[in-house]
Structure formats: C-alpha cells, structure tokens
Amino acid sequence: MRAVLIFNPTSGISTVTEKRMSPEETEQTILDGLRAYGIEPEVFHTTPEDTGQGLAQQAVKQQAELVIAAGGDGTIHAVASGLVGSSSILGIIPTGTMNNLAHSLNIPDTIPAACTTIANGQTRIIDVGQINDRVFLEVAGIGLEAALFPAAEEIKSPGILSTIRGSLEGLITLLRFKPPQLSIQFDWQERKPYKALQVTISNAPFYGMHMHPATDILMDDGLLDVIVYTNFSKFEYLRHAVSISQGRRPFQPKVKRVRVRSLRVNSSEPVEIQADGKVIGNTPATIKVIPRALRIRVSGKPAPGLHDRSTNAITVQSSGREQS
Numbered sequence: 001m002r003a004v005l006i007f008n009p010t011s012g013i014s015t016v017t018e019k020r021m022s023p024e025e026t027e028q029t030i031l032d033g034l035r036a037y038g039i040e041p042e043v044f045h046t047t048p049e050d051t052g053q054g055l056a057q058q059a060v061k062q063q064a065e066l067v068i069a070a071g072g073d074g075t076i077h078a079v080a081s082g083l084v085g086s087s088s089i090l091g092i093i094p095t096g097t098m099n100n101l102a103h104s105l106n107i108p109d110t111i112p113a114a115c116t117t118i119a120n121g122q123t124r125i126i127d128v129g130q131i132n133d134r135v136f137l138e139v140a141g142i143g144l145e146a147a148l149f150p151a152a153e154e155i156k157s158p159g160i161l162s163t164i165r166g167s168l169e170g171l172i173t174l175l176r177f178k179p180p181q182l183s184i185q186f187d188w189q190e191r192k193p194y195k196a197l198q199v200t201i202s203n204a205p206f207y208g209m210h211m212h213p214a215t216d217i218l219m220d221d222g223l224l225d226v227i228v229y230t231n232f233s234k235f236e237y238l239r240h241a242v243s244i245s246q247g248r249r250p251f252q253p254k255v256k257r258v259r260v261r262s263l264r265v266n267s268s269e270p271v272e273i274q275a276d277g278k279v280i281g282n283t284p285a286t287i288k289v290i291p292r293a294l295r296i297r298v299s300g301k302p303a304p305g306l307h308d309r310s311t312n313a314i315t316v317q318s319s320g321r322e323q324s
Helices: 023-035 053-061 073-083 100-105 111-120 144-156 160-176 234-245
Strands: 003-007 042-045 066-071 089-094 122-131 134-136 139-143 181-186 192-202 224-230 255-260 262-267 272-275 278-282 285-298 313-316
Touching (some): 003 023, 003 053, 023 066, 023 111, 042 053, 053 066, 053 073, 066 073, 073 089, 073 100, 089 100, 089 111, 111 285, 134 272, 139 144, 139 285, 144 160, 144 192, 224 262, 224 285
Parallel strands (some): 003 042, 003 066, 066 089, 089 285
Antiparallel strands (some): 122 134, 122 285, 139 192, 139 272, 181 262, 224 255, 262 285, 272 278
8 A cells, every 4th residue: 555644843742642752753653653554654744835735635646545644733634635535545643732633533642543543443534614715624714713713823832921922812802803794695595694703614523722612513424514603792702612612511692503515604894714723814705515525544433523333434455445
C-alpha cells in the first residue's frame, strides 16, 4: 500500500506524549509506530504556504492509497480538503490542542494507539459540508460565532497573556455585536425571516473549544444540523456557550434546530461567515452537505459522530483495494 504522511512540525502539544517532545522526536515516534505495522510512508512537511491541502492533492495525484495527517484540527482539515472526492483514505494522528475531529470519530489521542487504528481499524465514509466554495468537516458559522473565532484562537494560544487578551477581545466583540436580520431558506423551501445572533451549521458533534451543541450530530447521515440562535440575549448566549463547552445539557431557550441537505442565508447587511474556525467572508452564503465524500480510518469502536453500524465499514486488503 502506497502511504504518505503529512506532518505539521509546529503542531501544539497534546496528550499524545507523556513528555514534551521536539518535532523531530514526534515525527520519529510516528514513523516507528507506523513501521511496526509494515507501513512505510513518504513524508511531506506542512509549511505556512501549504498547510496540507496542496500536499494531499499531490498525494492523490501520486495514487497514494493512505494519506496520514499528523497535526491539530487545522492540519487535518486542510489535508481532508485535499482528499474530498478521491479514493484515498485519511488516517489521523492527532497532535494538536483540541483534537475535535479525533474526539468525534473516537480516534485515540496517543501515537501508538493512533497508529494501531490506522493499521487495524475500519475505513468509514463520512460527509463533509460546503459553505460557498469552502469545504468544512466540523462546522460553519454565520454571525456572532464567526466574529468570535479570532478571540477563541487567541485564547487557545500558549500563555496566560494570550488567554486574558483573547477573553477581553471576545467580551468586547460580544457586547458590540448586534443581531442581524436574516432570511433563511432550508432545502430550497420558502424563505423565512429570523433575527438571530448566529447560525451554526454542524457536520461533526464537537468543534472549537470542545463545543458540543447537540448529542446526536452524525457525520455519516447525509445531513447537516443547523442551529439558529433566535432572540438570544447576550447573557443567555454566554450561558449557552459555557454549557456546551463543558459537555453539559445545552441551555437553549430560543433555539431552532433543523436537519437539512442545504440552506441559503441572506442578510440585511454583510455578516461574517466562518468554516472550521477560519473567517472566509460575508453573507450571502449557500451551504450544502456533500454525502459520503471522504474515506477515513477509525478504530471501529462506537464514536459520537458515527452511526453504530457495520454497513458503512470497508475492509482494506493488503493490495489496497476496497471491498464493501
């Protein structure tokens, strides 16, 4: 089997090690873990110019059957974007700070266990979302959520000063934000008006700072879960954000939740939109699900973001061919 490892040498420290390792040590540990199962990958390193998408597309052109992303959620998103629609299988070794995608798919967060999953696990086929021309794996957001993401990224940065700075920036953004008037069309039905702080479109059950907006969001159901925050006060929004970030039952006094294949969002004035934590422009926005778009290696154990069934599993033969 032809394999490629796309490694982010600047990824944050996570639970993958018991001690702080250098990028070189982390890379060597990953290679040793894969070689223990007879996987000898060609290694590509991400750069500021290519965070993984271009490298993944290159691997597809080289007919790599297995493309392994080693890094945080940003690296995994970039690599996955380059694999969408291809026959290559994505393997994940989570070495970031949040590792939301690994958590959603129940992929282990230690290097040896992640390598075992890649070698001996199952290949499942998952959906991805698309907002305008941008693919997302976890979530797209319109409104306050998109405006707050820069502050959230600052909070995640190392150091107490970054946490304080990000918290203050987030509080200021929250207090200044005015809910826009939106017009939303679900699955090309009649448009309806909403005055909402934000619209969250989830493909995965976890995103951002371990936000968990609902307990039954699946990545293989052919649908997107849309949550419209209608008429929230700022205090109610804070209560809700704290609740879903701590895994408690969401505080949702004024939430509309629907499952759709597509939606169209217009606004009375431009409103920021984000995809997987990156601000990508303003409304209007067209969002849709791309069903069964990405092959991904998982442990085979029950996962929060997957149907618990074997019919979506694919076995990988030593020749690299797939059989249903």
